Amino acid sequence: MLTVDEALQLVGQHAAQLAPIRIRLRDALGLVLADEVTSDVDSPPYNKAMMDGFAVVASDRSPTRTIIESIMAGDVPRRPIRPGTTARVMTGAPLPDGATAVVPVEQTELVDDRTVRLEWIDPPPGKHIMPQGLSMSSGQCIAAAGRRIDSITMAVLAEAGAAVLSVVPRPTVSVLTTGNELVSVDERPAAGQIRNSNGPLLTSALCEGDYAPSVLPSGRDELDELVELAQQGLEADVLLVTGGVSAGVKDLVPAALAQAGVQQVFHKVALKPGKPLWFGIVPREHGPPRLVFGLPGNPVSGFVCFHLFVIPALAVLAGRADSVVLRLSKGTSMGEFAYGGGREMFRPAYVDAQQRVEIFPWHGSADLAGMVRANCLVRLSETGVELAAGDRLEYVRLPGINPGK
Ligand SMILES: Nc1nc2c(c(=O)[nH]1)N[C@H]1C(S)=C(S)[C@@H](COP(=O)(O)OP(=O)(O)OC[C@H]3O[C@@H](n4cnc5c(N)ncnc54)[C@H](O)[C@@H]3O)O[C@H]1N2
Numbered sequence: 501m502l503t504v505d506e507a508l509q510l511v512g513q514h515a516a517q518l519a520p521i522r523i524r525l526r527d528a529l530g531l532v533l534a535d536e537v538t539s540d541v542d543s544p545p546y547n548k549a550m551m552d553g554f555a556v557v558a559s560d561r562s563p564t565r566t567i568i569e570s571i572m573a574g575d576v577p578r579r580p581i582r583p584g585t586t587a588r589v590m591t592g593a594p595l596p597d598g599a600t601a602v603v604p605v606e607q608t609e610l611v612d613d614r615t616v617r618l619e620w621i622d623p624p625p626g627k628h629i630m631p632q633g634l635s636m637s638s639g640q641c642i643a644a645a646g647r648r649i650d651s652i653t654m655a656v657l658a659e660a661g662a663a664v665l666s667v668v669p670r671p672t673v674s675v676l677t678t679g680n681e682l683v684s685v686d687e688r689p690a691a692g693q694i695r696n697s698n699g700p701l702l703t704s705a706l707c708e709g710d711y712a713p714s715v716l717p718s719g720r721d722e723l724d725e726l727v728e729l730a731q732q733g734l735e736a737d738v739l740l741v742t743g744g745v746s747a748g749v750k751d752l753v754p755a756a757l758a759q760a761g762v763q764q765v766f767h768k769v770a771l772k773p774g775k776p777l778w779f780g781i782v783p784r785e786h787g788p789p790r791l792v793f794g795l796p797g798n799p800v801s802g803f804v805c806f807h808l809f810v811i812p813a814l815a816v817l818a819g820r821a822d823s824v825v826l827r828l829s830k831g832t833s834m835g836e837f838a839y840g841g842g843r844e845m846f847r848p849a850y851v852d853a854q855q856r857v858e859i860f861p862w863h864g865s866a867d868l869a870g871m872v873r874a875n876c877l878v879r880l881s882e883t884g885v886e887l888a889a890g891d892r893l894e895y896v897r898l899p900g901i902n903p904g905k
């Protein structure tokens with residue numbers, strides 16, 4: 501059976517960044533820039549007053565000055581400042597020629613409408629002035645390709661005039677749950693039935709990762725129905741199917757995916773929980789292949805596979821990462837814990853702000869409620885582990901989940 505690392509490498513061989521698209525800035529939050537962006541303006545566009553006050557010639561020492569005009573933000577100065585004169589300026593206003601400092605209004609006293617007395621006659625040159633182009637200059641690269649557009653980047657791009665941008669699109673992801681036993685949250689399960697938790701689990705985990713899922717109707721364990729639903733799901737860049745991938749007589753998902761034109765890359769990984777993971781591709785003429793993950797039906801198994809394989813693959817498609825890798829963090833064990841080994845295990849646990857990891861009781865791959873406190877998956881070696889309090893360990897963080905206070 502493949503190891504987790506080998507399986508990740510195979511996913512990585514097929515996951516590649518999606519072709520760039522052009523979109524308006526207001527739709528770009530969370531996306532990755534495909535090209536660098538340069539500014540079409542200087543910022544500030546002029547020497548700018550940074551205080552409400554009076555624009556002066558810094559070397560002028562006269563205690564009173566004649567006010568020759570008032571300049572608000574948005575105005576254009578009309579007259580230069582010379583020794584003995586000043587202009588009233590508001591924060592953000594362009595400074596008139598000749599002005600080399602601003603004396604704040606608190607350090608002045610009006611004598612009459614046209615005259616002001618300065619309590620501070622020797623401001624250093626440049627005081628309370630932001631020179632033109634100090635923040636950025638026209639033609640300068642202000643955001644490199646590969647940058648994720650967060651709120652700060654959004655604002656800088658707006659200032660730089662980047663109304664339309666080239667970005668890596670958000671991958672589209674279809675979610676298909678399967679199983680005759682499944683009913684929705686609105687229903688009371690009849691004999692033999694359970695509620696569908698994988699659907700809400702994956703769609704909300706996709707939203708937490710800033711991916712937009714589309715949910716297909718849950719499929720019954722009938723080959724034709726699964727083939728049709730899989731075909732619908734293959735309109736997306738990535739199709740996630742849950743259930744029906746192990747060895748039962750109704751585990752029809754691999755056959756249904758093959759009939760829908762998906763080429764299997766691997767089936768089964770030496771991973772606990774998550775052994776039956778299935779992965780395949782549909783090549784496309786333009787751009788990287790569509791990726792298809794057959795996730796195990798047991799909710800925690802599917803969730804673990806989602807975080808170990810699907811999230812790293814989506815990050816590559818979305819341009820957020822260069823390769824499909826696990827982001828392992830280092831921490832210490834809060835208490836004793838023994839794992840007998842077998843398959844490499846990624847066990848739900850809680851990590852605190854000091855990177856201390858609590859491995860709490862949990863009843864295996866169908867115990868969703870037992871991992872409600874989890875915010876990470878602790879890696880436990882296939883050769884077995886005996887942890888004492890304070891021992892070092894590695895874990896994968898579950899972003900957005902139980903961040904702690
Ligand atoms: N003979 C073998 N049996 C099993 C093996 C194996 O290798 N040989 N693998 C076991 C492991 S490990 C897992 S994990 C499960 C995975 O099974 P499937 O992916 O085929 O999933 P199902 O059989 O359809 O369901 C398993 C379990 O999960 C529940 N389920 C399914 N979908 C949902 C859903 N949307 N929401 C909530 N719960 C769901 C389902 O009712 C079953 O209880 O196979 C082992 N067996």
Ligand code: MOO
Nearest residue numbers: 773774775801865
């Ligand atoms: O390995 Mo399965 O994934 O136990 O639940």
